[in-house]
Amino acid sequence: MLLKVKNLHKIYKSGTHALKGVSFEVEEGEFLVVIGLSGSGKSTLLRCINRLIEPTSGIVEFQGKDITHIKGEELRLAKMKIGMVFQQFNLIKRKSVLSNVINGKLGSLGTFESILEKYSDDVYQEAYRCLDTVGITDKAKIRADALSGGQQQRVAIARSLMQNPKLLLADEPVASLDPATSNSVMQYFEKINKDLGTTVICNLHFLSLVRRYATRVIALRAGEIIYEGAPRDIDENWFKTIYGEEAEEVEIR
Amino acid sequence: MIKEPELEIHPQNFIEENKKREHKYNLYKAILLDIFFVFYSILVVQRAIYYKFFLDLRELPFSWNEIILLFIISVIIGASWAISRTSLSCKLFGIAKENKTTKWSVEIFAWFLFDITFIAGWVVTKISIVGLFSSEGLQGAERLFSALFHPQFGIFDDALFAMIETIYIALIATLISIPPTLLISFFTARNLMKENKITFAVYYVLRIILNFVRSIEPLIWAIIFSVWVGIGPFAGMIALLVHTIASNAKLYSEAIESIEEGPVEAISATGANKVQVVWHAVVPQIVLPFLSFTIYRWDINVRMATIIGLVGGGGIGTMLMQYQGLARWREVGLIILMIAFVVWVMDYISAKIREAIY
Numbered sequence: 018m019l020l021k022v023k024n025l026h027k028i029y030k031s032g033t034h035a036l037k038g039v040s041f042e043v044e045e046g047e048f049l050v051v052i053g054l055s056g057s058g059k060s061t062l063l064r065c066i067n068r069l070i071e072p073t074s075g076i077v078e079f080q081g082k083d084i085t086h087i088k089g090e091e092l093r094l095a096k097m098k099i100g101m102v103f104q105q106f107n108l109i110k111r112k113s114v115l116s117n118v119i120n121g122k123l124g125s126l127g128t129f130e131s132i133l134e135k136y137s138d139d140v141y142q143e144a145y146r147c148l149d150t151v152g153i154t155d156k157a158k159i160r161a162d163a164l165s166g167g168q169q170q171r172v173a174i175a176r177s178l179m180q181n182p183k184l185l186l187a188d189e190p191v192a193s194l195d196p197a198t199s200n201s202v203m204q205y206f207e208k209i210n211k212d213l214g215t216t217v218i219c220n221l222h223f224l225s226l227v228r229r230y231a232t233r234v235i236a237l238r239a240g241e242i243i244y245e246g247a248p249r250d251i252d253e254n255w256f257k258t259i260y261g262e263e264a265e266e267v268e269i270r
Numbered sequence: 271m272i273k274e275p276e277l278e279i280h281p282q283n284f285i286e287e288n289k290k291r292e293h294k295y296n297l298y299k300a301i302l303l304d305i306f307f308v309f310y311s312i313l314v315v316q317r318a319i320y321y322k323f324f325l326d327l328r329e330l331p332f333s334w335n336e337i338i339l340l341f342i343i344s345v346i347i348g349a350s351w352a353i354s355r356t357s358l359s360c361k362l363f364g365i366a367k368e369n370k371t372t373k374w375s376v377e378i379f380a381w382f383l384f385d386i387t388f389i390a391g392w393v394v395t396k397i398s399i400v401g402l403f404s405s406e407g408l409q410g411a412e413r414l415f416s417a418l419f420h421p422q423f424g425i426f427d428d429a430l431f432a433m434i435e436t437i438y439i440a441l442i443a444t445l446i447s448i449p450p451t452l453l454i455s456f457f458t459a460r461n462l463m464k465e466n467k468i469t470f471a472v473y474y475v476l477r478i479i480l481n482f483v484r485s486i487e488p489l490i491w492a493i494i495f496s497v498w499v500g501i502g503p504f505a506g507m508i509a510l511l512v513h514t515i516a517s518n519a520k521l522y523s524e525a526i527e528s529i530e531e532g533p534v535e536a537i538s539a540t541g542a543n544k545v546q547v548v549w550h551a552v553v554p555q556i557v558l559p560f561l562s563f564t565i566y567r568w569d570i571n572v573r574m575a576t577i578i579g580l581v582g583g584g585g586i587g588t589m590l591m592q593y594q595g596l597a598r599w600r601e602v603g604l605i606i607l608m609i610a611f612v613v614w615v616m617d618y619i620s621a622k623i624r625e626a627i628y
């Protein structure tokens with residue numbers, strides 16, 4: 018078992034109870050998709066897993082080890098094995114694509130070395146390999162903010178690949194992209210999942226994408242898991258339970 | 271599917287409690303502020319208006335006993351007023367009762383405060399319309415202005431040299447300020463320091479020191495340093511340096527506080543350490559604003575360097591002071607002309623550079 022989440026709660030300072038006892042497990046090699054309405058707690062869940070925010074209570078076990086209570090160096094080592102991709106890409110705009118990708122490696126580079134930005138050839142080769150995986154080696158020297166949204170997201174994926182992650186978290190990675198680009202970016206996640214064997218947990222909005230890429234689905238509503246199962250089992254009824262009576266499915270190809 | 275677990279977490283209570291606590295703090299603040307308002311009114315009415323204006327005393331009588339007595343009276347009035355929830359401060363902190371008494375007392379007292387402050391200001395400034403338009407005064411002004419508009423170009427080369435000195439003093443102060451300012455600004459950026467108690471303490475102490483240093487004008491720093499290292503350009507430069515570090519550290523750290531959080535999160539999620547996060551996610555976002563602040567500061571420092579010269583900080587200001595002391599107004603005229611020109615040019619250049627880098 019790669020990841021075990023046990024009875025996770027998150028209460029924000031504002032008093033919002035965003036996660037109300039979420040538990041699930043993820044096997045190695047899975048492509049788990051989390052769905053749910055806006056505000057149902059999807060982002061909160063991912064951020065609690067890699068400790069971008071602190072869960073209020075509950076346990077996250079990664080590779081058989083509790084990572085909710087570790088600190089300092091130990092936490093840093095755990096973070097290095099978990100990659101994350103964001104909706105807003107979160108690249109350093111003024112830096113080149115290549116430096117952005119190398120940023121993913123910082124955890125295993127020395128502080129001094131990384132400040133001088135004098136990296137060994139191995140690091141550069143690895144960065145080019147990661148860029149190759151997402152198919153944009155030709156853009157390596159260009160400033161990150163000169164790329165289109167889809168290209169920026171691929172750079173962000175390459176950055177997380179630099180970590181050699183065991184687990185890749187993606188928080189609505191295609192929500193700010195158009196349908197065609199969405200599909201192409203999702204295909205890179207699929208490729209990483211299948212070829213490199215990286216486990217993926219991904220928040221998504223569109224059910225058509227979910228059906229196409231997920232091996233398993235979890236649905237959240239108001240901070241609780243209300244559905245867990247295969248994507249093809251989400252029928253009309255489940256859809257209405259998850260998204261509410263008024264919702265209608267839209268296709269995205 | 272998972273059942274709701276029994277956990278003792280009640281967000282509603284949490285919010286309620288916060289509200290209550292805030293209410294209590296606001297009341298304390300209101301009490302203090304009201305005491306201050308009342309004490310201030312009593313002192314101003316007694317000292318500035320009664321003693322100075324009506325009795326026209328030269329020496330104001332002063333006794334600690336009297337002040338303490340007045341203070342105790344203010345405490346009683348102010349506190350009971352605030353606790354009755356009808357005072358001006360209660361209104362300001364949003365905890366006042368909504369009724370006629372509050373409305374009247376707040377309105378009347380606010381006007382009263384404004385009026386006595388204005389009257390006291392008038393009395394203290396010794397405003398005199400007669401002085402401004404007396405024929406003797408007007409003649410003096412005419413003589414002065416006609417000299418200023420006929421500048422004496424005989425001292426042009428000396429003045430030019432002094433001007434260059436001033437520009438260099440400003441430039442060196444600005445350049446040397448950069449590394450310490452950078453370093454300090456990271457320790458005074460709230461978003462970088464808030465997580466941990468120790469770093470937050472450092473943040474807090476540094477902020478207080480900076481505020482203190484900044485609140486002392488460069489002119490006063492120049493006086494201090496001219497005693498310390500002797501009158502001259504060096505004293506002027508250090509004075510500017512100290513003030514530049516303190517002011518720019520604040521601007522820099524505000525720039526750090528307003529960066530995009532996303533890239534910072536993304537880099538720290540990769541397992542990078544704190545120094546790496548700052549260097550690779552924070553620094554690239556602040557280089558441009560920092561450059562722009564620094565150039566602007568050079569511009570400000572040229573102006574300040576002239577003023578500092580007046581108290582012995584070297585450069586054109588010192589020269590201006592000397593000729594002013596000799597009442598040689600035509601030379602003074604030339605110097606003022608040169609200062610105005612340089613300030614205008616610097617202003618223009620720094621604006622252009624700042625435009626270019628954005």
Ligand SMILES: Nc1ncnc2c1ncn2[C@@H]1O[C@H](COP(=O)(O)OP(=O)(O)OP(=O)(O)O)[C@@H](O)[C@H]1O
Binds near residue numbers: 031054055059060062
């Ligand atoms: N930093 C925060 N402080 C306070 N409350 C927050 C914070 N972040 C999220 N919340 C609240 O927690 C709840 C869950 O938010 P979350 O962002 O996890 O939802 P989401 O499912 O990711 O929604 P979306 O699809 O809009 O991204 C919401 O009610 C939100 O308002």
Ligand SMILES: [Mg+2]
Binds near residue numbers: 060061188
């Ligand atoms: Mg979200």
